[in-house]
Amino acid sequence: MKIIDLLTQEKMSLSFEVFPPKTETSFESVKTATEEIAKLRPAFMSVTYGAGGGTSKYTLDIAKNIKELYDVPTLAHLTCVSSSKEMVQQKITEIQAAGIQNVMALRGDIPAELEGADRSHWDYQYAIDLIRELKDSNADFCIGGACYPEVHPESVNQKEDIKRLKEKVDAGCDFLTTQMFFDNNLFYNFLYKIREAGITVPVIPGIMPITNANQIERAMKLSGSFMPQRFKSLADKFGGDPAAMKQAGIAYATDQIIDLYANNICNVHVYSMNKPDVAEKIQSNLSDILSK
Numbered sequence: 001m002k003i004i005d006l007l008t009q010e011k012m013s014l015s016f017e018v019f020p021p022k023t024e025t026s027f028e029s030v031k032t033a034t035e036e037i038a039k040l041r042p043a044f045m046s047v048t049y050g051a052g053g054g055t056s057k058y059t060l061d062i063a064k065n066i067k068e069l070y071d072v073p074t075l076a077h078l079t080c081v082s083s084s085k086e087m088v089q090q091k092i093t094e095i096q097a098a099g100i101q102n103v104m105a106l107r108g109d110i111p112a113e114l115e116g117a118d119r120s121h122w123d124y125q126y127a128i129d130l131i132r133e134l135k136d137s138n139a140d141f142c143i144g145g146a147c148y149p150e151v152h153p154e155s156v157n158q159k160e161d162i163k164r165l166k167e168k169v170d171a172g173c174d175f176l177t178t179q180m181f182f183d184n185n186l187f188y189n190f191l192y193k194i195r196e197a198g199i200t201v202p203v204i205p206g207i208m209p210i211t212n213a214n215q216i217e218r219a220m221k222l223s224g225s226f227m228p229q230r231f232k233s234l235a236d237k238f239g240g241d242p243a244a245m246k247q248a249g250i251a252y253a254t255d256q257i258i259d260l261y262a263n264n265i266c267n268v269h270v271y272s273m274n275k276p277d278v279a280e281k282i283q284s285n286l287s288d289i290l291s292k
């Protein structure tokens with residue numbers, strides 16, 4: 001099933017993100033965790049792809065497994081930065097052969113050792129290059145793209161970032177998913193600005209439940225997200241108590257999701273990070289709302 005067909009239904013739903021194993025030895029445990037999440041029957045599940053080869057090897061295996069065993073629509077992430085045309089073509093053929101209809105087309109982060117390097121000879125500069133290639137392939141993919149309510153860290157300003165986003169959408173993105181954010185007002189302001197800029201595709205907000213203190217620093221480093229005082233107070237109070245922090249983090253994420261639903265944002269993507277217990281808890285917190 002194409003994700004765009006789910007997004008045009010006005011039913012409140014959740015989708016979950018998982019990441020593939022980093023090594024062959026952790027394959028079985030990751031597979032089991034992703035299957036536990038699939039059993040919750042989310043609207044769809046996305047499987048990330050490591051830039052520079054990291055964890056890219058198993059993205060398709062995990063996505064295919066979820067789709068075949070649980071009939072949950074899957075979204076396979078694909079990055080292009082520092083890849084050759086041949087590597088990307090090969091991946092596109094494999095995704096198509098696996099019967100996966102949805103691709104999240106990403107540039108990927110520039111590997112640290114290549115930052116500042118001359119990139120003019122690379123086959124891919126930006127996600128738009130991959131989107132054009134997916135559109136040119138003979139597969140009829142539903143294509144997702146990433147967007148950044150708090151501005152992509154490499155952008156000079158939000159106006160420029162939104163201008164590039166519009167070009168990316170015009171090249172063939174069917175929908176967008178946001179980077180995580182902890183203050184919904186940032187999302188609502190962003191949505192207003194991109195609609196004003198003529199971007200009309202569905203935008204799925206991405207919510208990250210912070211369930212332990214270490215995650216806070218990592219999340220801020222990764223996304224540069226603004227932490228509202230309400231969240232900081234919660235982390236200060238409960239950060240030293242793992243069980244309490246987990247409960248508080250899940251409650252905070254649940255609250256964000258309820259507010260999004262209340263503001264007519266029907267699908268919310270949860271960065272569930274291979275944690276079935278967290279995914280299950282969020283879903284059960286919303287059970288009556290999701291049954292509507």
Ligand code: FAD
Nearest residue numbers: 048049051077106107108109126127146152155161164179
């Ligand atoms: P782009 O859309 O190419 O944008 C990157 C930067 O370049 C932006 O600042 C943009 O404004 C600018 N830009 C775009 N086009 C041009 C142009 N023509 N000229 C000048 N500037 C331009 N990473 C992974 O490695 N694996 C994953 O699975 C993964 N999944 C993700 C899922 C989501 C929902 C999000 C939000 C991010 C994900 N990432 C993932 C991280 C992502 O790869 C990085 O944020 C990366 O730095 C940018 O990727 P992009 O596709 O947004 O790039």
